[in-house]
Amino acid sequence: MKGLVLKSTGSWYEVLGDNDRSYTCRTRGKLRLKGFKTTNPIAVGDYVVFSLDEEVEGQGVIDEILPRENYIIRKSVKLKSQGHIIASNIDQAILIVTLAYPRTSLGFIDRFLVTAESFRIPQVLIFNKIDLLDGDARHYLAEIRSLYENIGIQCLEVSALTETGIEDVKDLLKGKKSLISGHSGVGKSTLINKIAPEINQKTGEVSDYAEKGIHTTTFAEMFRIGQDTFIIDTPGIKELGIIDIDKEELSDYFPEMRALQPECKFHNCTHTHEPKCAVKDAVDEGEIAESRYMSYLSILEGDDNRR
Numbered sequence: 001m002k003g004l005v006l007k008s009t010g011s012w013y014e015v016l017g018d019n020d021r022s023y024t025c026r027t028r029g030k031l032r033l034k035g036f037k038t039t040n041p042i043a044v045g046d047y048v049v050f051s052l053d054e055e056v057e058g059q060g061v062i063d064e065i066l067p068r069e070n071y072i073i074r075k076s077v078k079l080k081s082q083g084h085i086i087a088s089n090i091d092q093a094i095l096i097v098t099l100a101y102p103r104t105s106l107g108f109i110d111r112f113l114v115t116a117e118s119f120r121i122p123q124v125l126i127f128n129k130i131d132l133l134d135g136d137a138r139h140y141l142a143e144i145r146s147l148y149e150n151i152g153i154q155c156l157e158v159s160a161l162t163e164t165g166i167e168d169v170k171d172l173l174k175g176k177k178s179l180i181s182g183h184s185g186v187g188k189s190t191l192i193n194k195i196a197p198e199i200n201q202k203t204g205e206v207s208d209y210a211e212k213g214i215h216t217t218t219f220a221e222m223f224r225i226g227q228d229t230f231i232i233d234t235p236g237i238k239e240l241g242i243i244d245i246d247k248e249e250l251s252d253y254f255p256e257m258r259a260l261q262p263e264c265k266f267h268n269c270t271h272t273h274e275p276k277c278a279v280k281d282a283v284d285e286g287e288i289a290e291s292r293y294m295s296y297l298s299i300l301e302g303d304d305n306r307r
């Protein structure tokens with residue numbers, strides 16, 4: 001039977017079968033996708049083929065992993081060629097952002113976008129807590145929103161508290177596998193609770209566990225919140241802000257810079273000190289946002305700015 005891996009503990013997996021039933025599955029011996037060296041052979045979001053256990057109802061054995069459309073991997077610090085796959089086959093990476101209470105920095109937003117872009121996952125920004133914004137703050141939000149819309153990022157404005165825009169979020173999620181991320185305090189739990197109250201319990205358990213300081217391995221979990229609709233909320237996903245991208249490649253993941261790259265004099269231009277750089281010219285002319293260029297430089301310099 002074909003199925004979707006919803007949960008991984010490292011030793012067993014929860015697999016949602018084609019028949020809409022959930023199975024507890026193990027693997028048979030070594031299971032590996034060609035060309036992959038990971039600490040976890042099977043990840044949340046993987047489509048697998050599994051056989052049912054003839055003796056025990058509700059159990060099965062995974063025989064095969066189907067090729068992944070994309071995946072988020074955290075590379076091992078020691079062994080660059082190895083890594084831990086956080087999730088696979090993601091349709092969109094959503095970052096919940098607040099411009100106040102607390103303020104999410106543009107640098108953090110850009111790191112998130114670049115990381116998702118490097119994994120070939122489309123990105124969406126959800127601006128939460130808009131009920132708290134006064135005139136000036138709303139003006140600032142409009143400015144930031146258009147900055148990101150101009151580079152092709154979908155943006156939504158919501159208030160999880162007053163439920164403004166909640167229907168738009170439901171529409172956004174429908175029929176997709178979405179990864180939802182955000183700093184502590186931006187209202188991620190509140191928002192998820194409004195959309196899918198049934199999973200709130202589990203979300204709470206994860207943070208309690210983490211708070212007690214118990215070593216938590218970062219195994220993601222995918223929650224089904226409707227027909228073909230899933231969200232992933234993982235204790236390790238905050239680290240999606242940390243990227244491991246070669247310096248020469250970095251501007252490929254800034255869509256507005258990628259578009260100008262062919263116009264730079266040097267094909268391997270880093271857009272820093274080189275003459276006749278189309279990217280620097282665009283920044284000077286205001287066609288590329290200053291904040292985006294600053295984020296680019298800061299990532300290039302290797303600042304581990306997670307906030």
Ligand SMILES: Nc1nc2c(ncn2[C@@H]2O[C@H](COP(=O)(O)OP(=O)(O)OP(=O)(O)O)[C@@H](O)[C@H]2O)c(=O)[nH]1
Nearest residue numbers: 128129132159160161183184185186187188189190
């Ligand atoms: N005014 C206002 N407050 C909100 C909104 N959404 C969430 N909050 C409040 O913001 C605080 C943080 O919300 P949480 O949902 O706990 O935030 P979180 O992102 O899940 O944070 P962690 O649980 O630390 O990961 C709570 O006091 C919420 O009531 C909103 O749209 N407007």
Ligand SMILES: [Zn+2]
Nearest residue numbers: 264269271277
């Ligand atoms: Zn250049």
